[in-house]
Structures are given as structure tokens and as C-alpha cells.
Amino acid sequence: MTSALAATRMNVPWSRFLGRHMTLAIGAATLGLFLAVALAAPLISPYDPIYQDAAVRLAMPSLAHPFGTDNFGRDILSRVIWGTRIDLQIAVIGVVFPFLIGTFIGTVAGFFGGIVDTVFMRLVDIILAFPFLVLMLSIIAILGPGLSSFYIAMALVGWVSYARLIRAQMLVLKSSDYAVAAVSLGFSRARIMFRHLLPNAVAGSIVFSMSDAVLVLLNGAAISYLGLGVQPPVAEWGVMVAEGQSFITTAWWITLFPGLSIVVLAFGFSLLGDGLGEWLGVNE
Template sequence: MDLPMPLVLGMAIIAAALLLALAAPWVAPFDPIAQDTPNALQPPSLAHLFGTDNFGRDVFSRVIWAIRVDLQIGFFGVLFPFIIGTAIGLTSGYLGGLTDAIFMRIVDIVLAFPFLVLMLAIIAYLGPGLLSFYIAIALVGWVSYARLVRAQVLVLKHSDFVTAAKSLGFSHARIMLRHILPNALVASIVFSMSDIVLVILSGAAVSYLGLGVQPPTAEWGIMIAEGQAFITTAWWITTFPGCALVILAFGFSMAADGLGELLGVRE
């Protein structure tokens, strides 16, 4: 079976990012948080491929190590909303009635607020940090998965195989988990690939505002924020982490498009 080209390209970029993240201790030539102030703001050279920042830290090493942090943000930032949204969407769609009405009203309330504004409000209340970001993204991001799964369940619960399972006396839990859920997850899995892009960008934005990952940890959003004051004199501080962020987001976007094409799912 021929794989769609966007899927191949996207997975190649993701695989390269994973390899760099795993090999960071060997690929990065310097400690990402070690300061060397006499060599601060050095332009790209053979000694420092991406130059140095205002603290003399090697930008190339920080970009490589930051892949670990941003991939972690993308994975856990999607995993928790995926689990919560899937559970709510499955329960709401299958049971219907009052349960469905209550959950859908909660979805409407969450959707009434802009995504980033609500997330920033939660993080500001909980305090800056990666844990606060995960909690905020879980409380806000589950609604998309809940709506996707619910829509699939509403169709699947009237299917012949579900009717046959009910006639055989299977419990509701077995029907939901073993018969409906596997068929209802395809669209959500495809959506999660593109959602990783939003989560990584949101994590970078939150870190840029000082509410996410805290310095001196190497993270692309922090690096962009720290380099903005030197954009006219030391462009490399913000340019290289910005390019890395765009490339990784492009990889996940291509993978999502290719996976949707392969599985026949339109987002």
C-alpha cells in the first residue's frame, strides 16, 4: 500500500525530531544552561553553529535540548484532553438524555470563551509552570475530543453490530468499550495529530509570556522571548528556535493530513 506523501514527509520530520531529542547529550556540543558571559552574543560560527545568546549559552545546544521539552508538551498536552474528552463523549453519546444534555451544556460554556484566554486565566490562577499548563490544557482542550467522539457514537450506537450485541445480552460497558469505542476513535486520532501543533504553539506562547516552562530550561518559546530584545543586533537568538518550532509544527501538520487521507477522514 502506497502511503500518502504528506504522511511520509511528516513522519520523517517527527522521527528526526525524536532522534535528535534522544541523542541530545551526544549531538549538543555544550551544556544548554551553562553560561559563558565573555562569549555572549557571538554570531554563528564553527565554534557555535547557531551563535550564543546574551548569557553566552550555545544556541544550537539549547535548540537541540528544547526538542525534548516541546515534544513532551505536545504529547502530554494532547494525551490528557484526549482521554478526558473521549470518556465524556463516549458516555454522553451512548447514554443520551439528561446526561448528554448536561455534558453538552458544559461544552457550550467552555467554547464560549476564547481558547487561549481561558487557558491563560487558569494558568495565572494556578501559578506559572509546566504542571499548570497541563492542567489548563486538559480543562480547556477536552471539548473538541468530546464532540468528535460523541458525533461518532451517535451514529454507531444504531449500527447493526451494536443491535446484535444488545440482543446477545452484552452489558452497556462492554458494548461501549469493546464495540463502539474502537470505531469511534479514528477521527479523534487524526485530529490529535494536528492538535499537537496547537498544543506546542500554545506551550511556546505561554512560555513566551513567562507562564509556562521557566528559565533557565531550554524551550523554544523562552528562547524567542529572551532574544526579542536583541532581534536587531543578534537575530540568531530568536530565528533558530523559531525555525525549529515551525519545522516541527509543519511535520505534525503533514502527518495529520496524510493520516486523514490514508484513513479517509476529513477534519
């Protein structure tokens, strides 16, 4: 797959590459846009996201406030822009740690099999036996509300899917001839596991991590909505949706714009995931 990657890089002009991988291109562009917005937040946001202007409470979208204002007179556009930083962070951190933990455990369990495998896979079963949100909420309740609790809870619960994916791949790959060859050449187990088998096993998980990012994003929003994640007055899309809820019939713009941002970002991740899958040949 890397060879395909390298070949694409070397031989095919970008225009044709993009033409052939529209999904990937659109997904990457969407995410790039959000990233740019997040980085440029101080430059492009017209107002301070937590500045309250009592004079313009619940103002309709207008030229001065393109996305309107909320019940405290805060500018929604500025809050959506600053919220991008938090929500991207949630999606990335919420995926990276489960990915790393799950990949490691899956690799070890799949490669060694036997008792190691049994222990880890029963642990996976136990975690999967609880409804996901319930487990998340209980962990956060123990640790106390806040983003770092959310990340820890994600890491503790989210790794199971990655562990299962990688383990299944490892079970297949460890009986491949090149794995046997590596054993017969006296390579150490760690080398066989991490240098030879893991790179061949990981493509599927990378693709999955993109759709997982969508779920994490929605989870983060849900947790914040329940008041256990990001604390007011920090601008985060889930919190904003929650705050706007009571005004939904009179001031729809408070919930609409952050909600839309969640949808578009999720859409971007999911396109990127599909595109990556196509590109890396995961479904072949």
C-alpha cells in the same frame, strides 16, 4: 480500517507503501528526527545549554557556534537541541490527557444521550464560550506558573473538541445495525460502548489530535513566552523566542532558530495528521 491496516502490513512492500503515502512518510520522518534529537540530546549537543560564557555574548553563527549565542553567551544550537525534549513533551502530554478525557466523556455522552448528554454538552458550551487563551491563563494564574500547571490547564480546557468529535460519531454508530445486534445479544453497555463503538469512532479524533498537537505546541510556546510556562534558564523554544525578542534587530539568530524549530515540528505533526487521515480513510 484495521483490516486495511493489516492488509497493508501483510501484502504491500514498504517501498510501495511509502510511495503511496508520501505525506504520512514525510510527517513520520520529521517527527522521528525530532525524537532522535531529543533522545540523543546529551550526546549531540556541543555545549551545556545553560552554561554562560561571557566571552562570546551575542556571537554570530560561526563554526564554533553554528546557531550563534545569546545575550548570556549560551550556545543556541545546544539550547535548541535540549529544547526539543521539552517541546515534544509539551506536544505529547498536552494532547494525551485532553484526548483521553474528551474521548471518555464524548463516548458516554453520545451513547447514553438524554440528561447525561445535555449536562456534558452544556459544560462544553460553557468552556467554549471563553476565549481559549484567557481561560488557560486564568487557570495557570490560579495554579501558579510552571509546566505542570500548563498540562492541567490543557487537560481542563482541551478535552472539549475531542468530546464533541467522538460524541458526533457515537450518535451515528449507536444506531448502526451492529450496535443493535450487540444489544439484542445481551452485551453489556460498557462492552458495546468501549469495545464495539469506540474503536470505530476514534479514527477521526486520532487525526485531529495531530493538528491539535500543533496548536498545543504553539500554545505552550505562547504561555512560556508570557512567562507562565517553562521558567528560565531551562531551554524551551517559546522561552528562547521571548528572550531573543529584545535583540531581534541586532541578533536575529536568537529568535530565528527556535522559531524555525517550532515551525518544522508543527509542520511534521500536521503532515502526520493528514497522512494518518488518508491512511485510516477518515475522509471517505
